[in-house]
Amino acid sequence: MLSAHHLLRLVIGLVGSLMILAGSVVGGWLAPGSGLWDVELMAVLRNSRGAVYVAAMLVVGGVLLLMFAWLSLGLSLRRRDGQAAAAGPLRRVVTAICVWTAPLLFALPLFSRDSYAYVGQGRLLASGLDPYAHVMAELPNWYETGVDYKWSTTVTPYGPVFVWLQNIVVRATDSLPLEVTLFATRLVAVGGLALLIYYAWRIARLRGYDEAAVVWAVGASPLVLMDFVVSAHNDALMIGLIVAGTYHALRGRPLLAAVLVGLAIGVKPIAVVALPVIGIIWAGRRIRSSREAGVDTAATPSAPKPFGWPRLIACWAAVSAVAVGGVVAFGVGIGSGLGWAIGLGTPLELGSFYSPSRILSLAARDLANGAGLDGALAHRVVVWAFLAAGCAIVAFLVTVKRRADPLWLLVGSFAAIALCAPLLHPWYALWVLSLLGVAGIRRVWQLRVLVYATAFFAMVGIYGEQLDMIDRIRADPGIPTLYGWVGVIGSLVLLATFELALRRARRRMPASTPPEVPMLATLPARASATGPIRPADAPVSASSTPSP
Incomplete structure (x- = not known):
């Protein structure tokens, strides 16, 4: 039975999701056709300035309520007097995810309109065109299907596996x-999220982390x-496949x-970064088969092999031949050849205002121009x-x-x-952030990175050009400024409250509790005085060295 506190938490998050759903009706991206x-x-609501204002506040308010519910749920998992939280914490978390996700499945695209581009790329392949040689502007009525004009002359930057999946989605929903096509596209992303959650849980069990x-x-x-979920980004499928591959x-x-990592590369080529870590795990694996061990478990620890x-x-x-070779063969099979490899490139003219590379490259360009030098060249060099x-x-x-914990090698590689x-x-x-969670939140600074980065990027998502309402209210710049500041101030209040709760939780810990252990337990409740009791198939990585 759910406690009153958890039921209230579920309701608050559900209200937040319903507010985002309602806001998307007016403020979400809707194709002209x-x-x-x-x-x-x-039509009346989407052409009403008042309705657009209300929609903007519903979206930002919904995100803040979800943030509150998420932080509250995390705090409820804290250790009390050195013990794990009350029974059923995993069930509570899974229930919350399902309840908060359900309304968002039916929202119009918000925060990004890339899902329309995914549909357009599927249409290219379904029309018999190579998505790596042809652009969506060549399709009839491409603009009517909601594709951003920025995509109209851009070849597909995604892998052949994802384009093939979108081709299936387009063909299945053609009439x-x-x-409905957008909903099916969203289900692909949600399937990737489910894959990520499942294998993150399996890795947590494998390593004795708090599931x-x-x-x-x-x-x-x-x-x-x-x-x-709402934006349906294919990054969910890519990360889910990488985590699944890491578990195996x-x-x-x-x-x-x-x-599995090859399939991830077939979704987004940047997943190739995970391949060296898979090779490291293979080279340093320290398991032996159940036949060798004489036990019934699938795998048991043995002495590390240098x-x-x-x-x-x-x-x-070997892993490169299997993964990359498989993607190449798949691309040839669907008629796209090696065009997917362009996804490894990064557009040099585009950037985010908060990216260190963007900040310094623009500064170098301006300084060079001021000195009478080639600013464009300075920008490219940086x-x-x-x-x-x-x-x-x-x-x-x-x-x-390479002998460090492979999960943290993944975190470091993708962070770089x-x-x-x-x-x-x-x-x-x-x-x-997903790989950080999979690697286990063991120290307070890691928890803070997760929480603060989540809040920051959530605010980036709701403020700017990600909502299909900016152009409609550009004549009154005070409105986007208003809901932007509501989001920022609300996030700061939530983070301050979270920080106070974190400090109180650490002060209440018994003296025997290591000071670096955060309020979120990363060890199972069945721990002995000498450490956690790990399952028979526990860590089989190249090294079980904890993160620095």
């Missing part, structure tokens, strides 16, 4: 309204619901792991320097630091790529 324009009430805390971190945050690698199934460069290079070659630095950090992690790129969307940040 959508049949919903024929509904008189819809149905566009909103509820891990699932809370990867599946319940407002940023996840905004970008993986940890269990001593490197070829299956390579296949591995040198020849073994590591051989494992890297951008490429950051990209090179990101690649160098990844190379350092998978070579010099994301932070060094000029373009850093909120859904890119979820690469890192």
Whole structure:
């Protein structure tokens, strides 16, 4: 039975989701050719400035309520007197995810209109055109289907697996309204989120982490619901496949792991960053089969096997052959060849105002122009320097630091790529935050990174050009400023409250509790005086070294 506090938490989050759903009706992206324009009430509301103002406040208010409910749920998982939270914490977290997600499945696209581009890319392949050689402007009535004009002359940056999936979605819903196609596209992303949550939970069990805390971190945050559900970004499927592959690698199934990561590369080529870590796990795996161990479990720990460069290079070659070779074969099979490899590139002219690369490259351009030099060249040099630095950090992690915990190698590698790129969307940040949750929140600073980054990128999502209402109220700039400030101030209040609760929780911990252990338990309740009791198939990574 749910406690009164948890029921209230569920209701608050549900109200937040319903507010976002209601706000999307007026403020969400609606294709010019959508049949919903024929509904008189819809047309009236979307052309009413007052209704647009209300929709904006509903969206920002809904995000804040979800943020409150998520933080409250996390606080409820804290350890009390050195013990785990009350019975059923995992059930509470999963219930919250399902309840908060359900209304958002039916929202019009918010925070990004990329789902319309996904449909357009599926239409290209369904029309017999190579999405890596043709653009959506070549399709009849492409603008009527809601595709952003910025995509009209851009070839597909996604992998052949995702384009093929979208081709299936388009073909299956061809005779149905566009909103049904968008709903099916959203289900693909939600399927990726479910895959992420499931395998994050499996890794938590494998390593003896607090399962509820891990699932809370990867599946319940407002940023996840905004970008993986409402916006339906295919990053959810990519990260879900990477985490699934990592789990199977940890269990001593490197070829299956390579296949899963290969599928992730087939969704977004940037997933290739995970391949070296899969090879490291294979090279340093320390399990033996149940037949060798003489037990019934699928795998049991054994002494670590030292591995040198020849073994590591051989494992890297094997996983690369399986993963990349599989994607190449798949691309050839659907007639797109190697065009998907362009997804590895980063547009140099685009950027996010908060990206370090963007900030410094624009500063270098202005300084160079002021000095009478080539500002455009200075801009490109800084951008490429950051990209090179990101690649160098990844190379350092998978070579010099290859014996560290592979989960943290994944976190570090994706963080380096994301932070060094000029373009850093909120859904890119979820690469890192999702993997951070999977790796286990063991220290207070890690928890703060998760919470503060979630709040920051959630605010980025609701303020700016991500809502289909900015152009309609641009004549009155005070309105976007108003709801933007409501979001910022509301987030700051929630974060301050969270920080106070965190400090109180740490003060209430018994003296025997290590000070670095956060309020979210990362160890199971069945711990002995010498440490947690791990299951028989516990950590099978190259190393169980905790994060720094």
